[in-house]
Amino acid sequence: MDELVIGKQTFHSRFLLGTGKFSMEKTAEVIAASGSELVTVALRRADMGARGNILDYIPKTVTLLPNTSGARTAEEAVRIARLARELGCGEFVKIEVIPDSKYLMPDNLETIKATEILAKEGFTVLPYISPDLIAARALANAGAAAVMPLGAPIGSNKGLLTRDFVKMLVDEIDLPIVVDAGIGRPSQACEAMELGADAVLANTAVATARDVVAMAKAFADAVAAGRMAYLAGPGRVLDYEGEASSPLTGFLAD
Amino acid sequence: MSDLQETMMDAVLAEAMRHDFGSFTEADAARAIAADALQPADFAALLSPAAEGLLEQMAQRATERTVQHFGNTVCLFTPLYIANYCVNACTYCGFNCKNQIHRAKLTMEEIEREYEAIAETGLRDILLLTGESRVHSDVAYIGEAVALAKQYFATIGIEVYPLEVEEYAFLHEMGADFVSVYQETYDRKRYAEVHPSGPKRDFRYRFEAQERALLGGMRGVGVGALLGLGDCRRDALAAGLHAAALQRAYPHAEVSFSVPRLRPYVNHAERDAGGVGERQLLQIMLAYRLFLPYAGITISTRERAGFRDHVVGMCATRISAGVKTSVGGHEEEEKGDAQFEISDPRSVDEVLDMLAARGLQPVFRDYIRV
Numbered sequence: 032m033d034e035l036v037i038g039k040q041t042f043h044s045r046f047l048l049g050t051g052k053f054s055m056e057k058t059a060e061v062i063a064a065s066g067s068e069l070v071t072v073a074l075r076r077a078d079m080g081a082r083g084n085i086l087d088y089i090p091k092t093v094t095l096l097p098n099t100s101g102a103r104t105a106e107e108a109v110r111i112a113r114l115a116r117e118l119g120c121g122e123f124v125k126i127e128v129i130p131d132s133k134y135l136m137p138d139n140l141e142t143i144k145a146t147e148i149l150a151k152e153g154f155t156v157l158p159y160i161s162p163d164l165i166a167a168r169a170l171a172n173a174g175a176a177a178v179m180p181l182g183a184p185i186g187s188n189k190g191l192l193t194r195d196f197v198k199m200l201v202d203e204i205d206l207p208i209v210v211d212a213g214i215g216r217p218s219q220a221c222e223a224m225e226l227g228a229d230a231v232l233a234n235t236a237v238a239t240a241r242d243v244v245a246m247a248k249a250f251a252d253a254v255a256a257g258r259m260a261y262l263a264g265p266g267r268v269l270d271y272e273g274e275a276s277s278p279l280t281g282f283l284a285d
Numbered sequence: 286m287s288d289l290q291e292t293m294m295d296a297v298l299a300e301a302m303r304h305d306f307g308s309f310t311e312a313d314a315a316r317a318i319a320a321d322a323l324q325p326a327d328f329a330a331l332l333s334p335a336a337e338g339l340l341e342q343m344a345q346r347a348t349e350r351t352v353q354h355f356g357n358t359v360c361l362f363t364p365l366y367i368a369n370y371c372v373n374a375c376t377y378c379g380f381n382c383k384n385q386i387h388r389a390k391l392t393m394e395e396i397e398r399e400y401e402a403i404a405e406t407g408l409r410d411i412l413l414l415t416g417e418s419r420v421h422s423d424v425a426y427i428g429e430a431v432a433l434a435k436q437y438f439a440t441i442g443i444e445v446y447p448l449e450v451e452e453y454a455f456l457h458e459m460g461a462d463f464v465s466v467y468q469e470t471y472d473r474k475r476y477a478e479v480h481p482s483g484p485k486r487d488f489r490y491r492f493e494a495q496e497r498a499l500l501g502g503m504r505g506v507g508v509g510a511l512l513g514l515g516d517c518r519r520d521a522l523a524a525g526l527h528a529a530a531l532q533r534a535y536p537h538a539e540v541s542f543s544v545p546r547l548r549p550y551v552n553h554a555e556r557d558a559g560g561v562g563e564r565q566l567l568q569i570m571l572a573y574r575l576f577l578p579y580a581g582i583t584i585s586t587r588e589r590a591g592f593r594d595h596v597v598g599m600c601a602t603r604i605s606a607g608v609k610t611s612v613g614g615h616e617e618e619e620k621g622d623a624q625f626e627i628s629d630p631r632s633v634d635e636v637l638d639m640l641a642a643r644g645l646q647p648v649f650r651d652y653i654r655v
Contacts, residue, residue, distance in 0.1 A: 051646070052356045052357055052358060052646055053357075053646065054641065054646065074653055075650060075651060075652050075653040076358075076648055076649075076650060076651060078409060078439065078649060078650050079407075079647070079649050080361075080406075080407030080408055080409050080647075080649035080650075082407060082637070082647070082649075101651070101652050101653055102655075103537045107655050110655035111653055111655055114653065114655065130536065130537040131536045131537065132532060132536065132537060132538060132539050132540065132579055133532055133536065133579050134579075135579070186352075186353040186354055186356070187353060188353070234356075235352075235356040235357075238356055238357060238646075239352055239356060239357050
């Protein structure tokens with residue numbers, strides 16, 4: 032059985048769904064269609080005034096992954112994470128530290144600091160970062176349970192622009208690699224999985240679809256297909272030109 | 286935190302004056318619409334008459350950009366006027382100190398009843414407003430109102446007279462996170478004409494208010510011109526450049542625009558609205574969106590429901606609901622006269638239904654203060 036293990040928990044789905052950008056009434060249905068067992072919720076937006084709280088619409092069967100969006104420093108992220116735990120969101124937390132309002136690029140350094148603090152406090156920490164091998168190693172040392180590199184600028188739907196850098200993490204980091212941000216279409220999610228990512232997260236791409244439920248299912252299937260392809264071992268695709276017919280090592284006598 | 290960027294104002298104003306709106310062609314505007322990252326000249330092209338024929342294309346592209354940066358979410362808030370005493374004589378404003386209107390200032394008990402009534406509607410984001418009077422609505426009074434608002438609301442913005450860094454720091458400590466200050470017009474000569482007396486005559490002090498607010502620890506700042514007061518293209522260009530300069534100097538800051546245009550007001554109903562029509566207003570909003578795709582744009586109840594409903598999701602990201610522009614009026618009987626007339630009197634629930642019908646998700650709070 033192909034399972035995804037993050038922290039102490041085992042998941043069968045490799046698609047993480049973000050909630051909060053589609054109507055609360057649809058939340059359970061969309062989560063069911065996505066097959067997701069780990070769903071993110073932006074704590075800052077969970078309170079929907081008179082309309083209730085997003086947390087009340089998420090089935091208890093899935094694991095919550097509250098994120099620290101809105102945090103601009105490690106300290107703010109740590110406080111939001113603690114608040115999430117107090118609110119009963121469990122031990123999982125996705126660290127987002129974003130001190131840039133234009134491109135919304137994460138601050139890897141502050142993220143490492145927050146990860147270290149929260150891991151020590153017993154959180155299962157999934158940090159969101161710019162894909163950087165050195166930062167990812169530091170996160171692994173700091174006690175992260177997974178690493179979430181961005182595929183492209185958030186919201187851009189440009190797909191896996193950071194492909195080569197994500198691949199380094201896939202190859203070098205002994206933690207689940209969850210591609211997050213920039214994934215706008217199921218085919219892009221599939222590509223990330225074929226590359227060897229352990230999971231993919233999407234929110235806006237699903238939430239802004241004409242049929243949110245159908246798109247959730249499409250992502251789930253694409254992620255599953257990409258995973259299957261990765262496990263199957265894709266056939267070799269040659270770059271640029273064929274193999275030389277007179278190999279360079281043809282001179283060897285034995 | 287660094288010190289005030291003293292060169293910002295001159296740089297922004299110089300750049301705003303550099304572009305000749307008559308020199309742009311439709312091809313310039315089309316290129317600007319297609320561009321991934323717009324330069325000031327592209328922004329000016331979108332504000333120019335040459336772009337008027339491409340309004341539909343601008344709207345299409347702006348919608349894409351809005352979805353990219355904000356998804357399908359729209360923030361909801363309501364403004365509350367807590368005092369309308371004013372020492373300025375802005376010729377376009379109903380709160381003008383020369384106007385014989387009903388002046389009032391709510392007591393903390395009255396303010397609390399207003400908060401209760403507003404919180405009851407489900408809103409979590411409030412904007413507190415006063416006129417400019419350090420006597421009647423001093424910083425301590427505003428601070429007290431902010432601290433009280435914290436008990437009812439998640440997000441508190443203030444739209445009061447420009448303050449010192451330490452005063453902004455105090456109000457931030459009390460619970461405020463967002464500061465709006467509108468330059469009204471970036472044309473210094475026009476600015477002097479319409480502000481004949483009062484502390485507001487100091488153009489530079491007002492221009493630098495957002496920076497002082499950020500240095501005081503505020504999370505976000507709003508800029509804007511009162512469209513119709515001066516040349517609206519030039520003012521929109523300057524406001525956009527002002528916002529861009531602020532974001533560049535303070536990358537963590539959330540910058541946003543408001544797009545007020547002149548409306549009929551007390552004692553001066555004979556004056557026209559400055560000639561800024563809806564088409565022109567929309568062009569400016571779309572140009573803002575394309576120039577700074579990450580910036581919030583607020584659409585107020587000065588505009589009619591039909592206009593507001595169509596611009597949310599296209600370029601506007603923040604909409605007020607259940608608005609009264611008089612002092613009090615949510616729970617308290619109206620105590621003071623209104624600053625301007627509103628065109629969209631819908632309740633919070635009605636606005637929520639509209640958003641749902643348009644496939645948009647309301648956001649009641651977008652920020653956790655920790």
